[in-house]
Amino acid sequence: MSTVTTAAPDRSAAPAGAVRSWKTPILLSVLAVVALLVFGAGAPRNNVTFRLSDPNDAIVLPDLVLPAAATGWLTAVVLAALAVLAVLAVRRGSAVPVWLVAVFAVLFLIGFLTWVVGSANNPNVALYGLLAGSVTLAVPLIFGSLSGVLSERSGVVNIAIEGQLLFGAFAAAVAASVSGSAIVGLFAAALAGVIVSFLLAVFSIRYIVNQVIVGVVLNVLVSGLTGFLFSSVLSKDAETWNSPPRLPVLSIPVLSEIPILGPILFEQTIVGYLMYIAVAVIYVALFRSRWGLRTRAVGEHPKAADTLGVNVNRMRFMNVLLAGVVAGVGGSFFTLVSVSGFGRDMTAGQGYIALAALIFGRWNPIGAFFAALLFGFATNLSNVLSLLGTPVPDQFLRMLPYVVTVFAVAGLVGRSRAPGASGIPYVKG
Amino acid sequence: MKLELKGITKRFGSLVANDHIDLVVEPGQVHSLLGENGAGKSTLMNVLYGLYQPTEGTILVNDKPVTFSGPGEAMASGIGMVHQHFMLVPVFTVAENVALGNETVGAGGLLNLSETRTRIRQISDQYGFDVDPDAIVEDLPVGVQQRVEIIKALVRDAEVLILDEPTAVLTPKETDELLGIMGQLKADGKSIVFISHKLREVKAVSDVITVIRRGKVVGTAEPGASTTELASLMVGRSVSLTLQKAPAAPGEVTFSVRDLTVRAANGQNVVDGLSFDIAQGEILAIAGVQGNGQTELTEAIMGLQEHVSGSITLDGEELLGRSVRDVIKEGVGFVPEDRSVEGLVGTFSVAENLILNRYDEAPFARGLTMRPAVIEKNAQEKIAEYDVRTQSASAAAGTLSGGNQQKVVMAREFSRPLKLFIASQPTRGVDVGSIEFLHKRIVAERDGGTPVMIVSTELDEVLELADRIAVLYRGRLMGIVPADTSRDVLGLMMAGMHADEALAQATELQGGDQ
Numbered sequence: 054m055s056t057v058t059t060a061a062p063d064r065s066a067a068p069a070g071a072v073r074s075w076k077t078p079i080l081l082s083v084l085a086v087v088a089l090l091v092f093g094a095g096a097p098r099n100n101v102t103f104r105l106s107d108p109n110d111a112i113v114l115p116d117l118v119l120p121a122a123a124t125g126w127l128t129a130v131v132l133a134a135l136a137v138l139a140v141l142a143v144r145r146g147s148a149v150p151v152w153l154v155a156v157f158a159v160l161f162l163i164g165f166l167t168w169v170v171g172s173a174n175n176p177n178v179a180l181y182g183l184l185a186g187s188v189t190l191a192v193p194l195i196f197g198s199l200s201g202v203l204s205e206r207s208g209v210v211n212i213a214i215e216g217q218l219l220f221g222a223f224a225a226a227v228a229a230s231v232s233g234s235a236i237v238g239l240f241a242a243a244l245a246g247v248i249v250s251f252l253l254a255v256f257s258i259r260y261i262v263n264q265v266i267v268g269v270v271l272n273v274l275v276s277g278l279t280g281f282l283f284s285s286v287l288s289k290d291a292e293t294w295n296s297p298p299r300l301p302v303l304s305i306p307v308l309s310e311i312p313i314l315g316p317i318l319f320e321q322t323i324v325g326y327l328m329y330i331a332v333a334v335i336y337v338a339l340f341r342s343r344w345g346l347r348t349r350a351v352g353e354h355p356k357a358a359d360t361l362g363v364n365v366n367r368m369r370f371m372n373v374l375l376a377g378v379v380a381g382v383g384g385s386f387f388t389l390v391s392v393s394g395f396g397r398d399m400t401a402g403q404g405y406i407a408l409a410a411l412i413f414g415r416w417n418p419i420g421a422f423f424a425a426l427l428f429g430f431a432t433n434l435s436n437v438l439s440l441l442g443t444p445v446p447d448q449f450l451r452m453l454p455y456v457v458t459v460f461a462v463a464g465l466v467g468r469s470r471a472p473g474a475s476g477i478p479y480v481k482g
Numbered sequence: 483m484k485l486e487l488k489g490i491t492k493r494f495g496s497l498v499a500n501d502h503i504d505l506v507v508e509p510g511q512v513h514s515l516l517g518e519n520g521a522g523k524s525t526l527m528n529v530l531y532g533l534y535q536p537t538e539g540t541i542l543v544n545d546k547p548v549t550f551s552g553p554g555e556a557m558a559s560g561i562g563m564v565h566q567h568f569m570l571v572p573v574f575t576v577a578e579n580v581a582l583g584n585e586t587v588g589a590g591g592l593l594n595l596s597e598t599r600t601r602i603r604q605i606s607d608q609y610g611f612d613v614d615p616d617a618i619v620e621d622l623p624v625g626v627q628q629r630v631e632i633i634k635a636l637v638r639d640a641e642v643l644i645l646d647e648p649t650a651v652l653t654p655k656e657t658d659e660l661l662g663i664m665g666q667l668k669a670d671g672k673s674i675v676f677i678s679h680k681l682r683e684v685k686a687v688s689d690v691i692t693v694i695r696r697g698k699v700v701g702t703a704e705p706g707a708s709t710t711e712l713a714s715l716m717v718g719r720s721v722s723l724t725l726q727k728a729p730a731a732p733g734e735v736t737f738s739v740r741d742l743t744v745r746a747a748n749g750q751n752v753v754d755g756l757s758f759d760i761a762q763g764e765i766l767a768i769a770g771v772q773g774n775g776q777t778e779l780t781e782a783i784m785g786l787q788e789h790v791s792g793s794i795t796l797d798g799e800e801l802l803g804r805s806v807r808d809v810i811k812e813g814v815g816f817v818p819e820d821r822s823v824e825g826l827v828g829t830f831s832v833a834e835n836l837i838l839n840r841y842d843e844a845p846f847a848r849g850l851t852m853r854p855a856v857i858e859k860n861a862q863e864k865i866a867e868y869d870v871r872t873q874s875a876s877a878a879a880g881t882l883s884g885g886n887q888q889k890v891v892m893a894r895e896f897s898r899p900l901k902l903f904i905a906s907q908p909t910r911g912v913d914v915g916s917i918e919f920l921h922k923r924i925v926a927e928r929d930g931g932t933p934v935m936i937v938s939t940e941l942d943e944v945l946e947l948a949d950r951i952a953v954l955y956r957g958r959l960m961g962i963v964p965a966d967t968s969r970d971v972l973g974l975m976m977a978g979m980h981a982d983e984a985l986a987q988a989t990e991l992q993g994g995d996q
């Protein structure tokens with residue numbers, strides 16, 4: 054009887070002759086051809102200067118000067134080689150390795166930067182500013198997608214990120230103006246996020262209303278409510294209601310002097326530091342703590358959790374409220390850090406982009422962090438380039454992150470798998 | 483630990499799922515609950531496990547009354563349950579699944595899984611489970627997943643284990659192993675409540691058998707009772723467990739499958755190079771444990787699968803690559819395995835469901851309009867002919883019981899001349915009375931000269947209906963054997979042994995016994 058084993062099909066190994074996915078190699082090949090034609094053949098005949106540090110810094114790095122044509126050709130050729138490797142890998146029947154895609158993405162970005170800056174009227178860009186600015190712009194996105202992680206990992210789709218950010222921004226502005234303290238504004242923002250979350254939780258968990266619909270309705274509600282209050286109260290007496298003090302930038306001595314990384318990591322407002330802490334804490338908690346184990350169980354297979362004595366709906370409720378805190382704090386960025394004062398619909402769809410970052414980042418706090426950074430980078434790049442005067446209209450540059458999202462979500466970097474029970478209400482029985 | 487249920491009643495609205503049920507489980511005893519699907523066994527166990535609150539009645543643990551407001555409290559009292567549909571989070575590791583709800587937490591609320599791993603290894607060694615605590619559950623075979631469920635209960639110091647239809651998803655060999663494990667647990671002083679409708683297993687393992695019918699205890703039996711006795715107790719009237727059917731008179735071969743291969747999205751061949759023929763007037767039963775390519779095979783024939791290669795011919799016509807509609811128009815009748823999702827539209831009326839495949843043809847349609855009167859008349863005829871228990875022809879099909887739903891599906895498929903009839907799990911979740919009826923209709927179709935293909939994971943059904951038996955294992959054919967092949971041989975084939983090998987081994991084993 055020794056030859057007989059258990060009978061369920063073994064799903065771990067894909068045999069030769071599998072259904073091959075040509076998506077990735079085709080996409081990489083097309084991009085490599087674009088690189089050869091544009092970055093290589095279309096390269097400007099001049100040098101590109103990347104400034105690595107502010108001349109006033111304690112440690113000044115020399116400027117990085119690259120010949121545009123040579124750099125363009127070099128990256129394009131390497132990209133082409135990577136594309137060929139990807140084709141060969143799929144031919145052999147194996148998947149395209151993740152490192153290959155990652156290296157490809159980074160090189161493509163370098164090639165693109167060199168080309169686009171080189172083609173500008175003034176081929177000279179402050180790389181340190183570009184990066185630091187990207188992080189700043191990404192702050193609300195990161196808070197938003199962390200809010201999505203908390204909520205969706207427990208099984209509740211959070212479309213209301215936009216509303217949470219907007220209400221957070223509004224509450225922060227008003228509370229900080231009235232009290233004269235930005236910190237009070239920060240707490241008010243968290244509370245505002247919780248209020249939106251509470252409505253989402255009550256309707257989607259308690260009354261089992263479709264979660265996407267509740268989310269969208271909440272977004273519209275918050276937009277309408279804040280818009281009304283803005284025109285009827287805030288703009289009539291902006292001095293009292295809409296002139297919040299800004300959160301100060303807290304530079305950490307010495308560490309903030311580190312070239313490039315210093316300003317990104319150690320020259321932030323309290324909201325910026327909270328963001329780094331939130332990413333780390335949520336990541337560790339989600340994958341290493343009891344709370345995280347239960348949250349993920351409730352989001353993947355609520356019935357299993359229920360049969361083990363975990364209260365599914367209470368767990369979900371708490372997570373959605375927590376998501377509100379995170380997104381609300383993220384909303385305060387708009388009125389306490391970015392500009393001083395609330396404006397109608399000032400979040401401008403960032404909540405939806407945070408949702409995209411969540412999916413792109415595969416429902417993982419660190420993945421969402423990097424995805425949001427990519428969006429922040431693209432936005433900042435288009436800002437910087439429009440100042441330099443580039444051949445590409447900046448509307449196209451602004452499209453870049455969304456194009457990247459569509460490709461990414463379509464399966465460029467492996468399949469993105471949502472938590473099993475996300476969006477499905479849990480009813481006993 | 484002694485467990486006692488006294489006068490447990492559970493009502494859902496007007497429906498009485500459990501009606502004053504009394505049950506005593508003594509320590510170190512295997513107590514079987516025997517009953518048909520829908521008799522109320524699972525409801526009773528969910529009450530016992532704290533998932534439902536009883537409408538009336540008390541639960542006594544060691545003669546003390548207890549109430550469970552949730553599974554957590556039931557577990558704390560020493561009751562563990564292995565559900566029919568496993569309650570495992572597929573993306574978690576074994577250790578994470580076992581720890582869930584019962585976590586060991588270190589500093590700062592961080593999980594300490596190493597203790598859980600140690601416990602899993604201990605239990606695994608004690609009972610010979612061979613379970614790796616760090617394996618991801620969805621990668622494990624079904625039999626091993628079930629052991630993880632048992633470990634989950636044992637880690638929580640369960641004294642009473644409820645096993646809800648545990649053998650439904652197992653091969654005969656895995657079933658034997660499970661029955662062995664139950665013996666070991668019993669020897670350790672644990673009590674087991676074994677829920678099943680499979681008479682043979684119940685007889686093999688029980689100390690006491692309680693039979694439940696329509697929510698009531700209708701009697702208890704000794705394991706020595708005969709199968710017919712148990713079956714009639716379970717159904718409430720005498721049933722003939724063996725189908726009276728004439729030997730097959732196979733005619734011309736009209737349906738052929740050659741080198742049929744279906745690839746799944748993950749690249750694996752879920753159906754792998756199948757070739758077989760079915761003659762007119764013959765039933766070929768496809769046996770095998772669930773998930774070994776049966777679904778994909780039937781769906782490939784119907785045109786519901788992508789990535790199919792090979793050839794499927796009916797009366798010399800190639801079916802592969804044709805649309806589902808085309809295949810149906812060719813005269814293929816199909817009863818899918820999940821009638822409530824694929825066989826019926828639950829919110830449509832019985833009358834509408836009866837013409838789902840012919841709604842656009844005469845006499846049910848004229849031009850662009852349907853003819854309600856004709857449809858209604860057709861429904862009345864079919865309801866009478868198939869004895870469908872429904873309030874009216876306009877009742878929503880989803881409100882019918884499983885057996886009656888299946889009768890509607892069968893009536894629809896048999897209501898036109900067929901060149902091939904395929905039924906997947908034709909009697910799953912159907913009461914024994916209806917099973918008899920449905921089996922007779924299938925045999926009648928065969929006798930009318932139609933090639934018939936039956937897919938079933940129930941060996942009893944396969945042996946009952948088949949003229950020949952094909953066994954599938956991991957998408958491959960282990961051989962086609964005559965209908966009188968022994969259960970042992972079929973069991974070996976279902977576990978992945980080729981027909982000749984299995985025959986040789988079974989003969990050898992029998993030789994050894996004598």
